[in-house]
Amino acid sequence: MWSFKSNGKFAFMRHVCYADIMSSKPFTIGLLQMRMTADPAANVAHACSMLETAAKQGVQVACLPELFRSFYFCQSEDHTVFDTAEPIPGPTTEALAKVARRQGIAIVGSVFERRAAGVYHNTAVMIDADGSLVGIYRKMHIPDDPLYFEKYYFTPGDLGFKAFDTKFGKVGTLVCWDQWYPEGARLTAMQGAHVLFYPTAIGWHPKEKAEFGEAQASAWETIQRSHAIANGIYVASCNRIGHEATPEGKGDGIEFFGNSFIADPFGRILAKASSDKEEIITAIVDPKIQEQIRRWWPFFRDRRIDAYGGITERFGK
Numbered sequence: 351m352w353s354f355k356s357n358g359k360f361a362f363m364r365h366v367c368y369a370d371i372m373s374s375k376p377f378t379i380g381l382l383q384m385r386m387t388a389d390p391a392a393n394v395a396h397a398c399s400m401l402e403t404a405a406k407q408g409v410q411v412a413c414l415p416e417l418f419r420s421f422y423f424c425q426s427e428d429h430t431v432f433d434t435a436e437p438i439p440g441p442t443t444e445a446l447a448k449v450a451r452r453q454g455i456a457i458v459g460s461v462f463e464r465r466a467a468g469v470y471h472n473t474a475v476m477i478d479a480d481g482s483l484v485g486i487y488r489k490m491h492i493p494d495d496p497l498y499f500e501k502y503y504f505t506p507g508d509l510g511f512k513a514f515d516t517k518f519g520k521v522g523t524l525v526c527w528d529q530w531y532p533e534g535a536r537l538t539a540m541q542g543a544h545v546l547f548y549p550t551a552i553g554w555h556p557k558e559k560a561e562f563g564e565a566q567a568s569a570w571e572t573i574q575r576s577h578a579i580a581n582g583i584y585v586a587s588c589n590r591i592g593h594e595a596t597p598e599g600k601g602d603g604i605e606f607f608g609n610s611f612i613a614d615p616f617g618r619i620l621a622k623a624s625s626d627k628e629e630i631i632t633a634i635v636d637p638k639i640q641e642q643i644r645r646w647w648p649f650f651r652d653r654r655i656d657a658y659g660g661i662t663e664r665f666g667k
Contacts, residue, residue: 374637377518379545380409381588381631383610383623386630390419390434394442398449401506404630407455410479410518411635413458415590415610416526416551417472421460422590425497426597443475451481456516456658458463458523458529461548463488465505474549476514476539487512489525490534497555497596500527510561513541513629519635522546522583529574529587533661539581540650545635546577553606555591567607575617582615582644584635592624595622615643 366474366494382400386393397418404412417423419442423431436442445461456479463473463486470597488507491498511534513522522543528534529548538546551571554563571587578585591608611622612633644650660666 355489365482368406374519374544374635376636376638377410378408378632378634379521379547379584379586379612380404380407380412381586381610381612381621381623382412382414383588383608383627383629384415384418384590385405385592385628385629386418386421386590388421392565394445394510399444400458400628400630401446401449401455402453404632405449405455407630407632409455409630411456411458411521411545413547413549413586414460415588416460416549417462418549418590419435421594422551423597424500424503425594426600427499428597432464432470432637435462435470437465438473438525439483442550443477443483446475446477446508447481447483450477450479454479456518456521456548458521458549458656462503462633469505470503471505471507472525474525474547474576476512476516476521476523479517484514484516485512487523489528491527491531493527496574497601511537511653512539513538513543514652519544520639524548526550526552529570529577532577534578535577535581535583535585539577539583543583544637544640545584545586546581548574548585550587550589550610551606552589553594553604556602556605563607567609571611572607574611575613575619578615579617579647580649582647582649584612584614584640586612586633589623591628615640639644 361403372503457477459475461473463471474487476484478484485607490507522538589610591605593605595603608625621631623629
């Protein structure tokens with residue numbers, strides 16, 4: 351049906367019929383790359399202000415960074431931090447819902463969820479353009495690395511992988527460490543998502559930046575672009591920026607490296623933010639392009655679902 355020209359553009363080799371391509375309309379998405387402060391109320395207010403700005407720029411579905419309400423508290427293990435968790439619905443979802451209703455914008459937010467005494471989650475919330483809470487996704491993959499002590503705080507998600515119907519299109523949500531797992535992207539894409547959002551908090555250990563920084567950021571982007579290609583889906587990853595000190599000065603902290611980006615189903619970068627500035631980046635998600643690319647590269651058609659039973663094993667036998 352198509353081939354690559356030498357200049358990298360696409361050339362059609364035969365007539366392509368567009369009459370039966372899915373009729374969903376294109377919609378504009380936006381990523382709000384933010385710098386956090388020590389004041390949760392100020393962070394929420396700033397996020398809402400950026401959402402207002404994004405809506406005025408034509409964004410219809412916006413995504414905030416992971417745990418945007420606070421500094422990234424998982425750098426240490428402190429039981430008093432649990433006091434900052436909140437229920438869903440709760441104060442943060444209510445603040446986001448007000449903006450959603452006022453501006454007619456759908457929002458992917460990130461909440462430190464208090465589910466019950468002793469049970470807390472790292473949760474993405476999907477709020478539609480009328481302010482309604484469409485649903486939640488609880489982070490499935492929980493890391494435990496130096497300065498990323500998330501297993502201390504978060505119970506692994508138990509809702510499975512989620513895609514939500516919004517006014518503008520079907521949106522999938524995963525969270526940060528989920529970015530590295532092809533299984534999560536595949537299972538979310540299989541639910542019909544047009545775009546896969548990853549609220550994110552990822553950065554460099556300052557002492558490692560010179561040696562490994564470029565490779566780490568490149569690997570982070572590459573794995574997510576591969577999800578876009580393998581699943582014929584738009585991928586949008588929203589990171590925070592800025593250096594955040596380790597609590598009580600015990601360490602060098604984390605330099606969050608931004609580089610939020612949006613990729614299309616070919617893995618091409620449509621928009622990308624800097625490593626150190628607050629920005630709103632936008633791109634158009636076009637379901638017709640998604641449909642056409644999946645016809646050219648029919649990975650879902652050719653999957654050998656009869657042969658994948660071993661994927662549920664921890665390791666090969």
